[in-house]
């Protein structure tokens with residue numbers, strides 16, 4: 001009997017309305033473990049080079065991992081992947097909440113969607129049964145409205161949903177997939193892929209709890225985390241991920257006005273204390289998690305913000321706040337609600353708006369282009385109007401809906417220098433002129449600008465719990481924030497492998513498990529006698545498969561770039577720019593540490609070492 | 618003299634009712650480093666500190682009514 005996984009996945013061909021069950025063996029799970037690993041494997045195996053990301057030949061993957069749904073904190077997540085319509089390369093995004101757990105409980109470890117339905121549909125997986133149902137009445141509706149309609153039609157309010165709003169339907173390239181209104185698979189335009197398949201929602205309902213090899217050991221670890229999480233990460237528990245804004249601004253690390261500056265004069269209005277004293281209704285969390293870092297906010301005026309959509313994370317607070325020069329948390333809460341209702345990525349959308357604002361302030365866009373909006377930094381009304389226009393592809397919104405990089409190409413007139421992206425994906429809300437190692441991560445990430453599989457340098461400057469965690473990987477000494485030498489590259493490289501393991505297991509990074517505890521959890525759940533070594537190799541396999549997919553799509557080392565802005569100093573006496581020579585050295589060193597050649601191509605030796613020789617040609 | 622303290626990130630004030638912010642009396646002439654000692658916050662758990670919104674280090678002299686912000690090292694989010 002298999003422990004930790006069901007051993008089968010569903011393949012749904014929407015063109016021919018055909019549903020098949022595929023079996024995967026134990027060795028496959030042990031090699032690729034789930035989530036990102038499964039996405040990368042399947043993309044390489046079955047999505048041909050040059051496939052149109054918004055055409056029927058692209059796939060949309062929903063995968064869990066071997067830890068998904070076991071009763072310990074951080075295991076409620078799942079991964080959603082496809083060839084990205086935003087970057088044209090490897091696309092994958094993880095999402096928290098409960099959807100992954102419910103999917104796992106159906107007995108299927110994942111769903112592969114292919115083809116394109118002739119009309120709007122939604123998919124229902126209820127334990128062993130799977131059905132494609134018409135979604136015409138839900139098309140054009142917000143995620144909340146369509147969710148209510150689906151739950152009513154199915155007559156079951158325990159169903160969990162992954163769905164799109166109008167942005168996904170309109171194939172906006174920065175569209176997200178929203179799970180149960182509050183949780184977002186934000187990045188890479190996965191919502192656009194779902195829309196391109198005429199798939200409004202995936203509904204899952206399962207009653208089979210995953211089998212666990214050694215339940216006593218799993219419960220012991222769960223108890224340890226329940227007892228220690230509050231002491232290890234009190235801020236996430238009490239204020240959520242927004243707790244850093246004040247310190248970031250004081251350090252020059254808070255993206256402000258399209259990354260021109262790193263300090264925001266209005267930061268006090270964005271602080272967690274302001275949020276708690278005004279709009280915060282309660283803290284909330286994902287499956288089995290005592291950390292509860294999610295917020296639920298409610299606003300009555302000047303905008304009505306529906307608490308059903310949860311509340312903004314740090315990324316959203318900064319992308320629609322400081323990065324758009326906006327210091328009104330109520331407007332940010334509204335932007336967050338709009339993004340979840342329409343299925344838009346809050347990071348990419350915020351950066352698309354800040355890009356347009358900088359173009360406007362520099363005369364590249366005028367009121368004629370903006371449909372009369374006075375798109376200055378700080379204008380919250382204009383920001384909110386533009387978010388809605390992007391989702392609906394109206395006016396300037398239709399141009400920004402293509403993502404910032406394509407929008408800059410279209411607008412021209414030198415606007416390219418204001419487009420803050422890597423490989424076409426907008427850079428998230430962390431400043432590489434402050435966190436220097438993070439810039440390497442932005443440049444090499446297979447999904448483009450990405451902060452989760454990355455190094456956040458301040459955590460490793462002192463003896464923090466995070467430092468203790470990487471000591472398990474062999475990083476012994478603390479490293480200064482502004483170091484960009486070999487020690488930092490080694491830290492980044494090891495962390496990357498660990499993050500890709502976490503993305504493949506699909507466990508949450510905010511739950512402070514150490515790598516050795518993750519290894520214990522995998523052993524106790526699956527019965528495999530595994531180790532941190534074996535598991536890091538799983539992460540490394542994911543990294544290399546994602547890299548190979550991008551190389552096959554025509555990406556080269558030239559695409560491992562950072563926006564020019566980060567080589568220039570911040571405005572108004574802020575932090576200095578990155579040194580180009582040191583940055584290029586660091587990139588080259590990272591390639592070498594990964595076992596890649598000077599052009600960033602995995603060597604034969606590396607692929608053989610990882611058992612990926614099947615990918616050699 | 619009375620100062621106001623707020624913490625951000627993973628710093629907890631066991632003395633404060635909500636664990637995160639409160640005001641307290643400290644001896645006149647205290648520095649920011651002295652305040653950390655009084656609050657029993659180990660220096661290695663501190664990332665950034667500020668007094669009245671401006672970055673400051675442990676040797677900074679405190680005055681009546683000062684607002685002190687103490688952040689732990691800041692990670693992702």
Ligand code: SF4
Nearest residue numbers: 285286289293508510
């Ligand atoms: S730490 Fe936060 S995001 Fe992670 S599982 Fe817990 S509640 Fe969800």
